[in-house]
Amino acid sequence: MFQNRKEALALALPAALFAATVFLVPVVLLLSEGFRAPGHWSISAYIDFFASPLNRAVFLRTLKLGFLVTAVAAVLGYAAAYAIVPLPASAKGRMIGLVVLPLMISPVARTYAWIVILGRTGIVNQALSFVGLTDEPLRILFTETAVFIGLLQLFLPLMIISLISALENLPRDVVPAARVLGANWFQVFWKVILPLTREGLVIGGTLVFTGAMTAYITPAILGGSKVLMLETLLYQRVTVASDFASASVIALILISMSFAANILLRRIASVRRKS
Amino acid sequence: MKTTLLAGTAALVLSAGFAQAQEKTLTISVYAFAQDEFKEIVYDPFEAQCGCKLVVETGNSVERLAKIEANKASPVIDMAVVSMADALDASRKGLIDPVDHAKLTNYDKLYDFAKDPNGDGMSVGYTFYATSIAYRSDKMTVESWADLLKEDVVSHIAFPNVTTNQGPPALYMLGKALGSDTANLEAPIAAIGEQKDEIVTFYVKSSQLVQLMQQEEIWAAPIGRFAWAPLAKLDLPIAWATPSEGQSGGMNVMVVTKGSQNRDLALQFMDFWLSTEVQTKLAEAMVDSPANAEVQVSDEVANNITYGAETAESLDLMPSAMLLDNRDAWLEEWNAKVGQ
Numbered sequence: 001m002f003q004n005r006k007e008a009l010a011l012a013l014p015a016a017l018f019a020a021t022v023f024l025v026p027v028v029l030l031l032s033e034g035f036r037a038p039g040h041w042s043i044s045a046y047i048d049f050f051a052s053p054l055n056r057a058v059f060l061r062t063l064k065l066g067f068l069v070t071a072v073a074a075v076l077g078y079a080a081a082y083a084i085v086p087l088p089a090s091a092k093g094r095m096i097g098l099v100v101l102p103l104m105i106s107p108v109a110r111t112y113a114w115i116v117i118l119g120r121t122g123i124v125n126q127a128l129s130f131v132g133l134t135d136e137p138l139r140i141l142f143t144e145t146a147v148f149i150g151l152l153q154l155f156l157p158l159m160i161i162s163l164i165s166a167l168e169n170l171p172r173d174v175v176p177a178a179r180v181l182g183a184n185w186f187q188v189f190w191k192v193i194l195p196l197t198r199e200g201l202v203i204g205g206t207l208v209f210t211g212a213m214t215a216y217i218t219p220a221i222l223g224g225s226k227v228l229m230l231e232t233l234l235y236q237r238v239t240v241a242s243d244f245a246s247a248s249v250i251a252l253i254l255i256s257m258s259f260a261a262n263i264l265l266r267r268i269a270s271v272r273r274k275s
Numbered sequence: 276m277k278t279t280l281l282a283g284t285a286a287l288v289l290s291a292g293f294a295q296a297q298e299k300t301l302t303i304s305v306y307a308f309a310q311d312e313f314k315e316i317v318y319d320p321f322e323a324q325c326g327c328k329l330v331v332e333t334g335n336s337v338e339r340l341a342k343i344e345a346n347k348a349s350p351v352i353d354m355a356v357v358s359m360a361d362a363l364d365a366s367r368k369g370l371i372d373p374v375d376h377a378k379l380t381n382y383d384k385l386y387d388f389a390k391d392p393n394g395d396g397m398s399v400g401y402t403f404y405a406t407s408i409a410y411r412s413d414k415m416t417v418e419s420w421a422d423l424l425k426e427d428v429v430s431h432i433a434f435p436n437v438t439t440n441q442g443p444p445a446l447y448m449l450g451k452a453l454g455s456d457t458a459n460l461e462a463p464i465a466a467i468g469e470q471k472d473e474i475v476t477f478y479v480k481s482s483q484l485v486q487l488m489q490q491e492e493i494w495a496a497p498i499g500r501f502a503w504a505p506l507a508k509l510d511l512p513i514a515w516a517t518p519s520e521g522q523s524g525g526m527n528v529m530v531v532t533k534g535s536q537n538r539d540l541a542l543q544f545m546d547f548w549l550s551t552e553v554q555t556k557l558a559e560a561m562v563d564s565p566a567n568a569e570v571q572v573s574d575e576v577a578n579n580i581t582y583g584a585e586t587a588e589s590l591d592l593m594p595s596a597m598l599l600d601n602r603d604a605w606l607e608e609w610n611a612k613v614g615q
Contacts, residue, residue, distance in 0.1 A: 054610045112486075119490040139430075141492060142476040225436045225477040228614060239337045240438040241606060 034248035045245040062230040069151045069212040077159035085167045111221045150218040155211045159204035166200020202265040210258040299327040304355035307333040309562045316556045350532045354541040360598040362398040371530040378542045381549040389566035398528035402563035405524040405581045406444045408516040410495035417516035420452035429473045431494040436477040437609040444523035445497035451520045468612030500581045524590040
């Protein structure tokens with residue numbers, strides 16, 4: 001298409017320069033802040049960060065919620081996608097529309113709706129006491145449970161969409177074939193569906209995990225300062241303590257964990273493909 | 276003919292543009308709240324009076340101070356409004372200049388405590404507020420700050436996070452109620468830490484409280500008086516406590532950036548803001564409580580803001596230096612006892 005490589009490079013240059021100046025340079029500058037000590041480079045900011053019990057607790061909580069949300073989203077996502085894929089085209093379109101709908105509403109509005117739903121006088125507590133499961137309203141708001149529910153609802157659509165496109169590429173006959181050969185439903189899923197749709201799981205999993213780790217509004221509103229996550233801690237370090245070194249440490253942790261999650265999921269997918 | 280007309284129009288447009296470029300510009304840095312009211316009551320009338328242009332930058336005080344610090348060499352902001360403690364911080368960092376009181380015609384009308392709040396001549400108070408407890412009078416009573424931690428009440432309160440402006444004064448008063456009157460706030464932070472699982476949340480923005488009160492998620496919270504009006508409007512029996520230990524509070528002040536090119540204009544603007552007329556209008560709009568002692572308001576307005584010399588004198592304000600010097604230690608203590 002291009003006469004030579006130079007022409008292609010020249011065309012790519014403006015966009016590359018733009019990305020480099022407004023994105024790469026600031027990110028590198030920001031991240032280098034965490035390695036800066038008066039007069040020399042050092043990793044002391046990282047050692048200090050992990051020396052604090054609070055920071056360790058926040059780190060582990062963020063990791064835990066990230067994994068939990070991803071795992072539950074995968075289970076629910078497979079169920080939903082498996083139900084949607086065989087539908088006739090028009091019904092499928094409507095269902096996908098419904099799945100995508102929450103993504104079109106501002107996360108702030110969605111999260112505030114959860115405050116109403118999860119509150120002491122909210123629907124969840126009313127239902128629980130109506131059925132007789134609880135005597136007095138449960139405290140759900142401002143707990144890890146609330147953050148988990150909020151994040152799951154926020155990112156589940158991304159998992160469902162990824163899995164729908166993966167399941168659509170699944171050859172139609174493989175499931176009946178496995179059944180005929182005597183596999184139970186669990187074996188069908190584990191040995192047939194899962195290996196063949198792993199690409200979708202990797203994409204969905206990366207999106208959900210990265211999203212859950214780096215979401216700010218949901219943990220800030222539903223968890224508050226009682227359920228600090230890395231992102232809300234980062235905000236606190238910058239706006240309250242003007243502690244840019246810790247903030248830069250947190251930023252690097254978040255970026256590394258997103259990359260790590262992606263690499264891990266890809267490896268799993270490629271290992272399965274080879275076997 | 277056409278060409279002449281075009282040239283003439285072009286010249287007119289150019290000269291108008293030039294005249295506009297010549298117009299004086301004053302850049303101010305303010306809190307983001309109630310900007311519609313400020314525009315109507317303060318900014319627009321001042322622009323009309325001075326024939327200059329106001330550029331308004333908004334944000335929380337940390338962001339705004341960081342910006343002033345970043346542009347220290349060639350200041351962009353001419354004047355800023357910040358909390359008393361932040362003004363002392365800015366003064367220590369050499370970011371602001373002394374305020375020339377002689378150029379403020381309304382200076383003598385201010386309450387004495389607003390004239391030079393930090394005692395260093397670097398700021399002038401323009402509004403102040405009380406910090407006490409807003410509570411559901413049908414569910415509980417508040418005689419002391421320590422009542423917040425009573426067994427049947429504590430699971431229904433929201434407490435301000437130590438990182439907010441209301442956090443330290445609320446902890447300070449709670450400390451007094453617990454019999455510890457020191458700057459380190461160890462006792463009240465420990466008391467909160469023991470009950471952290473019971474307390475509904477540690478709020479960061481007072482606007483959150485309206486929904487929490489409305490949903491009966493909470494019965495009480497220590498708040499600044501400026502956040503009272505929306506709570507009072509709820510269809511619930513909510514009262515303002517007058518605890519036996521007293522009320523705390525805070526004051527916001529005006530400062531002039533060091534090296535500002537528009538110092539006189541900035542002082543002119545501050546003087547305008549401190550005038551009886553503007554302060555009265557701001558009070559009537561329930562935006563800011565007046566620091567100008569000449570301001571007279573109706574009882575209805577007075578009940579919704581922090582008003583009058585008597586109220587002002589009764590407030591137990593924390594000294595700026597105490598706030599500033601202990602901020603990091605409190606946050607550390609809080610994170611260790613409450614944050615985990």
